[in-house]
Amino acid sequence: MAPHQAQIELLSASQHGVKATAFEKKCVDFHWHFHPEVELVWIESGEGLLHAGQTLIPYEAGQLVLIGSNLPHAYGSAPTQRTGARWTVLHFRPSLWGAEFWKLPENSRILALLERAGRGYLYSNQVATEAAKYLAHIQNPTPGDMPLARLLNLLDLLARDNSGHQLNPQSISGGNIEIQDTRLQFVLSKLEQTSHEPGLTQAEAAQWLNMTPPAFCRYFKRLTGRKFQHHLNQLRISRACANLLSTEKSITEVAYESGFNNLSNFNRRFREFTNHTPRSYRRTKGGLIPD
The missing domain is CATH 1.10.10.60 (Homeodomain-like)
Incomplete structure (x- = not known):
C-alpha cells in the first residue's frame, strides 16, 4: 500500500447502533479520511483548522461539528496550540437502522437533516452545549438508559435548529475516485506543516x-x-x-x-x-x- 494513501476508514462504530468516545491529546494530528458513518464531534478544548470537503474553517472549543456519511474531513491543531485538546466523537451508520425506519413520518425532520449532513455543519453556543449533554449520556449511559433514544433526541435537536453554519454548498462524497487520490492526504498534510x-x-x-x-x-x-x-x-x-x-x-x-x-x-x-x-x-x- 502506498504511503499517505487516503482511503475509507473502518470504524468500530460500524458494529454498534451508536457509539460515542472521548479523546484527550496534546494536539490533533491532521488525518484526511472519510467513512460511511455519520459523525458528530463536540470540541471541549483545543483549536485549529477543520477541512471538510472543499471547506477550510477554524474550529475552537465549544463547537459541535456534523459530518455526513463519506464526507472527507480532517482536523488539525494549530502549530502554536499544542498544549491540550479534548473532544468527544459520536458515530452511527443510518443504513443499519433500515430504510423503512427512516421513512416513518416521525423521522421526516431527522431524515432531512441526514440528507443535508453530506455538506457538513458547524454549530456553536446553546445548541452545541445542549448536544454535549446528550453525547455524555450516550458515552456513559446510566442503568436503564437508552443510547439509541438519546441519539434520536439529539438528532431532532439539530434538525429543529437553524443556526448551524453550512460548510459546503452541496454534499460531497469520498466515494468519488478523485477524492480518494493517493497523493491528496500527503499534499494537504504537508501544507498544514509548511x-x-x-x-x-x-x-x-x-x-x-x-x-x-x-x-x-x-x-x-x-x-x-x-x-x-x-x-x-x-x-x-x-x-x-x-x-x-x-x-x-x-x-x-x-x-x-x-x-x-x-x-x-x-x-x-x-x-x-x-x-x-x-x-x-x-x-x-x-x-x-x-x-
Missing part, C-alpha cells in the same frame, strides 16, 4: 509530487475545487484568525507568523476572506486585545 513559510510556492508544492507546476495546478483544482494559491492564502488567514483570537500578539507578528512577508498583502487577503480588517475581527469576535 503554510507558515513565506517562501512556499506552487512550484515547490508541485515538486512534492514530481509534477510540473501547470499539471499540479490542474490536479489540485480538480480534487479540492480551489486553486492552490487560494487554498494557501485561506489556510494562512485561518491560522491568523486563530492567533488573533487566542493570543495577544500584534497584527504584524500574526501576519508574519502566518506566512505573509508583506503586511499590506496580509491586510488585503484578510479582508478578502473575512470581510474584516484584522483589528476589527479581533475586536468583534472577542479576541485578546494587546495592551
